[in-house]
Amino acid sequence: MNQNPHLRPSKTAVVLLNLGTPSAPTPKAVRAYLKEFLSDPRVVEIPKVIWWCILNGIILPIRSGASAKKYASIWLPKLGSPLMHYSRLQAKELGELFTNQGHSVLVDLAMRYGEPSTKKVLDELKAQGMERLLLLPLYPQYSATTTASSFDEVFRVLGTWRDQPELRLIKHYHDNPAYIAALRDQVLEAWDKDGRPDFARGDRFVMSFHGLPKRNLMKGDPYHCECLKTGRLLGESLGLERGQYLVTFQSRFGKQEWLKPYTAPTIEKLAKEGCQRLDIFCPGFPADCIETLEEIAMEAREIFLEHGGKDYRYIPCLNSNPKWIEALANIAHDHLQGWPLSSEPEAVLNERNERAELAKKALT
Ligand SMILES: C=CC1=C(C)c2cc3[nH]c(cc4nc(cc5[nH]c(cc1n2)c(C)c5CCC(=O)O)C(CCC(=O)O)=C4C)c(C)c3C=C
Ligand SMILES: [Fe+2]
Numbered sequence: 247m248n249q250n251p252h253l254r255p256s257k258t259a260v261v262l263l264n265l266g267t268p269s270a271p272t273p274k275a276v277r278a279y280l281k282e283f284l285s286d287p288r289v290v291e292i293p294k295v296i297w298w299c300i301l302n303g304i305i306l307p308i309r310s311g312a313s314a315k316k317y318a319s320i321w322l323p324k325l326g327s328p329l330m331h332y333s334r335l336q337a338k339e340l341g342e343l344f345t346n347q348g349h350s351v352l353v354d355l356a357m358r359y360g361e362p363s364t365k366k367v368l369d370e371l372k373a374q375g376m377e378r379l380l381l382l383p384l385y386p387q388y389s390a391t392t393t394a395s396s397f398d399e400v401f402r403v404l405g406t407w408r409d410q411p412e413l414r415l416i417k418h419y420h421d422n423p424a425y426i427a428a429l430r431d432q433v434l435e436a437w438d439k440d441g442r443p444d445f446a447r448g449d450r451f452v453m454s455f456h457g458l459p460k461r462n463l464m465k466g467d468p469y470h471c472e473c474l475k476t477g478r479l480l481g482e483s484l485g486l487e488r489g490q491y492l493v494t495f496q497s498r499f500g501k502q503e504w505l506k507p508y509t510a511p512t513i514e515k516l517a518k519e520g521c522q523r524l525d526i527f528c529p530g531f532p533a534d535c536i537e538t539l540e541e542i543a544m545e546a547r548e549i550f551l552e553h554g555g556k557d558y559r560y561i562p563c564l565n566s567n568p569k570w571i572e573a574l575a576n577i578a579h580d581h582l583q584g585w586p587l588s589s590e591p592e593a594v595l596n597e598r599n600e601r602a603e604l605a606k607k608a609l610t
């Protein structure tokens with residue numbers, strides 16, 4: 247890389263941030279992933295020494311094998327982890343959309359845990375001349391456990407740099423009209439194909455979000471409110487009445503109370519009450535992953551059918567829906583205002599390089 251700042255191209259970068267995923271569906275790889283993830287004090291707020299003993303003595307030995315089996319059940323042939331596959335696809339398609347719009351913006355994906363690490367991605371972008379950096383988390387709803395932790399990691403990396411880029415953060419977009427429209431489009435696509443639920447008969451539409459300990463809400467994490475708002479806006483945009491749709495929280499971890507209502511018991515209750523068809527969607531997960539494909543599309547389906555439900559429809563996450571890629575571009579553009587979206591024209595750079603070379607020669 248050219249160290250002379252006058253000779254470097256000056257580029258704007260948009261980096262999608264996501265959680266990360268194991269490198270393979272094996273106990274060893276899942277253990278390494280869970281160890282890094284669950285050692286993050288933003289994720290588990292238990293005093294360090296006590297948590298170290300619980301994590302290494304109980305959780306990792308038990309959960310690594312069990313989780314690896316679940317990962318194996320959702321691993322995509324040839325493509326690997328769904329979370330990785332769809333997150334990469336989103337970055338690629340967003341980059342192509344910017345190019346089609348005539349912009350020259352660097353677009354990349356960085357994971358909070360595992361690969362591609364935030365450090366590696368930022369170092370590579372720096373080498374390509376990144377001077378302005380926009381962070382776009384693949385978490386529509388802000389939580390300290392996810393969004394803030396990803397930002398922390400970027401700050402940690404930038405904290406080691408002498409020449410830092412300008413930096414902008416997108417905190418959340420839980421109520422952004424383009425995001426809500428993409429969600430609506432995804433649901434309607436499924437309903438156009440499979441028919442709508444019969445709400446008059448008691449069919450229901452469930453929106454399941456990842457859970458959090460209730461304590462996090464009490465301490466001021468806005469995640470819960472943002473999920474409820476997304477749920478209300480999506481319900482309204484689908485023309486549903488209150489009672490026809492429900493917002494629930496999944497993926498409870500550990501013994502303490504999490505955000506309620508929990509997804510699995512709600513599904514069981516609906517089935518027992520005679521709900522025949524249940525459509526379920528996960529608006530908080532832009533990419534399908536273990537939490538949606540295993541817990542919701544497989545485990546929760548069994549619960550519904552076992553307790554008397556007849557027809558369970560899992561609606562896939564946004565993944566590579568073009569409306570979602572457009573929404574990402576819209577959200578990014580809102581925060582790119584005033585920044586150049588192309589590097590300087592090559593001719594200007596070449597001319598500047600030539601002058602610098604001449605100046606260097608004159609000095610030697
Ligand atoms: C204390 C534990 C956890 C908190 C808090 C938590 C918050 C949280 N997580 C997501 C999004 C995802 N989580 C995923 C997997 C996952 N989450 C936890 C635990 C907590 N999450 C675990 C242990 C796991 C691993 C799987 C398992 O063993 O059950 C994923 C999917 C990753 C993948 O590889 O597919 C996502 C995405 C959010 C949005 C959130 C808080 C708002
Ligand atoms: Fe999680």
Ligand SMILES: [Fe+2]
Nearest residue numbers: 497536537541
């Ligand atoms: Fe889960």
